[in-house]
Amino acid sequence: MAPLRIAIAGAGVIGRTHIRAALAEPACRLVGIADPDRASLAAAPSAEVPRFADLPAMLDATRPEAVILATPNVLHVPMALACIARSLPVLVEKPIADTVADAAALTDTAARAGVPVLVGHHRRHNPIIARAREIIAGGRLGRVLTATVLCNLLKPDVYFDVVWRRQAGGGPVLINLIHEIDLLRHLLGEIAEVQALTANLARGLAVEDSAAVLLRFAAGTLAAITLTDAAAAPWSWDLAAGENPAFRGAPAVSHMFAGTDASLSLPDLTLWQYPGARGWHAELAQETVAPAPADPYAAQLRHFIAVARGAAAPLVSAADATRTLATTLAVHRAAQDGVRACPD
Ligand SMILES: NC(=O)c1ccc[n+]([C@@H]2O[C@H](COP(=O)([O-])OP(=O)(O)OC[C@H]3O[C@@H](n4cnc5c(N)ncnc54)[C@H](O)[C@@H]3O)[C@@H](O)[C@H]2O)c1
Incomplete structure (x- = not known):
């Protein structure tokens, strides 16, 4: 062909x-x-x-x-x-x-x-994510109760030389959080409700530099996301997953999914579970299930x-990405209006 x-x-x-x-x-x-x-x-x-x-x-x-x-x-x-x-x-x-x-x-x-x-x-095209989806959809975690997402990194000063990046809409909610929302929807299903706070403590620009976001999924899972583009920190998919060779990597965990039977962290794809007796007195075993890396x-x-x-x-699809956009915009609305918001 x-x-x-x-x-x-x-x-x-x-x-x-x-x-x-x-x-x-x-x-x-x-x-x-x-x-x-x-x-x-x-x-x-x-x-x-x-x-x-x-x-x-x-x-x-x-x-x-x-x-x-x-x-x-x-x-x-x-x-x-x-x-x-x-x-x-x-x-x-x-x-x-x-x-x-x-x-x-x-x-x-x-x-x-x-x-x-x-x-x-x-x-979604990263084999790490494909594997995580398989594990979660296959029921290895049992019921997923919570997801914790860390998106903490530092954009250099020169990034803000571009005017739109200093204005409302140009900040980490619509630039970076949208990737997290899409990923969470891909792994855990639709998001029913969001609550959020934003701040501009670090740079004092019109646009936010940080956010704390709570999500409730239709399936009942709760998620908490911390997001900042102004911190000297390694905890983000962007720095940890090695997708972009221009970013200096850091061996950090960015996502944690806690389930009734097992838990999973990303991007290292480590599964945590009790091999025998269950409960906080017993030892949790860890198993790494990472596929060969590939360029998404x-x-x-x-x-x-x-x-x-x-x-x-x-x-x-366009319809799928529209849901991701609606949910991300709901985060902005929740932060601005100080209310709980649902995607349109
Ligand atoms: N998926 C990802 O990993 C990822 C990463 C970064 C950006 N993005 C998205 O990609 C888009 C571009 O972001 P970027 O960071 O590359 O921005 P950028 O400003 O670096 O590049 C945009 C380019 O589009 C050009 N352009 C403007 N008007 C045009 C026109 N009429 N016809 C053709 N080209 C035109 C600009 O001159 C510029 O070179 C944004 O929507 C952004 O959200 C996605």
Whole structure:
């Protein structure tokens, strides 16, 4: 089978990750890169791939079979709609949209057109997460009573040179927590209720730098998340899981799932259980069940190729990503209004 012709819009931080993955993947051919910013285009990893200043010009000239959108959030919906109008399957970065209404409109349009949309919640493609899901869904933990999530890291000062990152919506709730919400939904099911507090103690910017979030899942599980992008701390998936080679790793635990029969920590995939007598006087045995590490962005791309060829349904569909967005926005609402909130 001929390699799938893929085009990429947005050659910024994550766009370059997609470009590197596409250049390394024999099942696709990168036929074009679009970005209006010359510096971004110049920094793109391959000089041979044709470059364009905008998406329509690239689509007209290169006739791709599928498109990856790695552009700013506000462009996700209009650009995805432009691709769907040309019957082109899209991989759109997270969040799917800025609002639930826009996300729902995109979901409907894609469904009516019969064009698949995959949303870039890449962690679901990590074999660590696939294994964790298997363990939890297979009942090894018994009933999952609590989940504890630590997302504590430090974004360098230069990160905040970009204006939108200092303003409401540009903080760790919509940038980082959305990954945690998507992961928790993937592992534990729908979230019924959220409570949250946010603070901007460290930087004093308009946007939050820290949050404490409580979740109740439809299945009854309770979760607590601490989130900050201003702490000299190792406890986060981003630093511990080794997905991004640009981050200095730290061998820390970021997620803990406590069940009636056993408990599981991530990303080390350690299972804790009582081999014999149960209770706090007995010794807990630990077993590590980690799979071989693999790049989730490369796996996501291979999945997208299968989706575009009609050989697989999206692992993160537009409807699914809309639920993740609705829940993340409910966290913001709960923090702002000081109330319990339910996803729309
Ligand atoms: N899944 C992940 O791990 C992950 C990580 C980081 C960012 N993201 C998401 O990816 C998106 C991009 O984030 P980023 O950090 O790469 O941002 P960025 O600012 O580094 O890159 C965005 C790029 O899009 C370009 N762009 C702007 N308008 C465009 C247009 N009309 N056509 C084509 N390109 C255009 C910009 O010039 C820039 O080069 C965001 O939605 C973000 O939430 C996802």
